Amino acid sequence: MTGESDEILTRIHDGVGIVTLNRPKAINSLTQNMVTAFSAILSDWEHDDAVRTVVLEGAGERGLCAGGDVVAIYHSARADGVAARRFWRDEYQLDAQIGRFTKPYVSLMDGIVMGGGVGVGAHANTRVVTDTTSMAMPEVGIGFIPDVGGTYLLSRAPGSLGLHAALTGAPFSGADAIAMGFADHYVPHAMLDAFIRAIIADGVERAVAGHAVEPPPSDLAAQQDWIDQCYAGDSVADIVAALRGHEASAANDAADLIATRSPIALSVTLEAVRRAAKLDTLEDVLVQDYRVSCAALRSHDLVEGIRAQLIDKDRNPKWSPASLDEVSAADVDAYFAPVDDDLKF
Numbered sequence: 016m017t018g019e020s021d022e023i024l025t026r027i028h029d030g031v032g033i034v035t036l037n038r039p040k041a042i043n044s045l046t047q048n049m050v051t052a053f054s055a056i057l058s059d060w061e062h063d064d065a066v067r068t069v070v071l072e073g074a075g076e077r078g079l080c081a082g083g084d085v086v087a088i089y090h091s092a093r094a095d096g097v098a099a100r101r102f103w104r105d106e107y108q109l110d111a112q113i114g115r116f117t118k119p120y121v122s123l124m125d126g127i128v129m130g131g132g133v134g135v136g137a138h139a140n141t142r143v144v145t146d147t148t149s150m151a152m153p154e155v156g157i158g159f160i161p162d163v164g165g166t167y168l169l170s171r172a173p174g175s176l177g178l179h180a181a182l183t184g185a186p187f188s189g190a191d192a193i194a195m196g197f198a199d200h201y202v203p204h205a206m207l208d209a210f211i212r213a214i215i216a217d218g219v220e221r222a223v224a225g226h227a228v229e230p231p232p233s234d235l236a237a238q239q240d241w242i243d244q245c246y247a248g249d250s251v252a253d254i255v256a257a258l259r260g261h262e263a264s265a266a267n268d269a270a271d272l273i274a275t276r277s278p279i280a281l282s283v284t285l286e287a288v289r290r291a292a293k294l295d296t297l298e299d300v301l302v303q304d305y306r307v308s309c310a311a312l313r314s315h316d317l318v319e320g321i322r323a324q325l326i327d328k329d330r331n332p333k334w335s336p337a338s339l340d341e342v343s344a345a346d347v348d349a350y351f352a353p354v355d356d357d358l359k360f
Contacts, residue, residue, distance in 0.1 A: 022038055022048055022049045023048075023056070025056055031066070034070070039074040043075070043081065045080060047102050054112060060118070061118060068214060070214060071120070078125065078127025078128060078132070079126060080128060080131060083102065083106065096312045104305060106163065110134040111301055113139060122135065122136035122141070122143065124192070125144075125145045125207060128149070129153055130153065130163065133152060137165075137197045138297060142199045143200045143202050145203060148188060149188070150186060155277055157320030158277040163301075164297050164301050165181075167300040167301075170288045172195040173195070173196075181284050182276070190234070194236040201227055202227050238265060241265070251281045277316040277332070280316060283347050291303065302357060306351055306354050310349060310351075311350070
């Protein structure tokens, strides 16, 4: 198999190609090698008559994928940034490839699914979540901005649910993921093995009919009234003020969480989600994502955020600018400027 590596495993059973992300100790975080191998596998299988359906799963019990290899991004950012840019470029091309894949592509978004995991899972044409799913776009917590086409989905969620998820970075459930448009079907975790066997034996439609169940009510959807009210503000500062002024305790909790995030990342994220709403295709949003990510690579906050969360683990980032008031419109606009190696599809 082209591009095979021990970090990505493949097998074919009766016309069903199964891709397993295989870094369980790192919750299957994506490396450059994995992205390269995965893209090659999909290219092969899309044109292989022996493969009629693709299934994506994660090794181990903790989740499908916790995102990209952020520590590698940190080291690249501190050097010349070349490796990080190559990784994002190839990752976003892979996300687009998944978004336009012509055969059934079933992503099993079980357990932890964050950042890059959303990229390889939530752009599939058949997206499955479970009772253990914990999904998030938590980038603002490390001075980064939701990428991998995440703002395409966030901007299209009902009301301001996507903005709430983007600015807090808080995890949401499988039921929430369906309500927000990040997933299609709810299959109990305990039934996943039987579900895969049914896909192999009977095809995707019959497997879904036999194993998917009605999801429980979405906690986030139930809170849409106050979320829509509070996130209508023009700026992040306006949104935080509205959250602080609201009687719902969850609104104040959201404000507390947003207050810990990078001010520049928050400001760019708000703009990125609002711009993504006006872009027509996933590919258009991925072009924007690449520009924004390249700008983040040059920022103080990405290196500082990863240092605080994952290198020194002091959980005490010193953001710069230090407050929302210090972020200018020009600072935000600079993140959206074209780059010399703009993505093309």
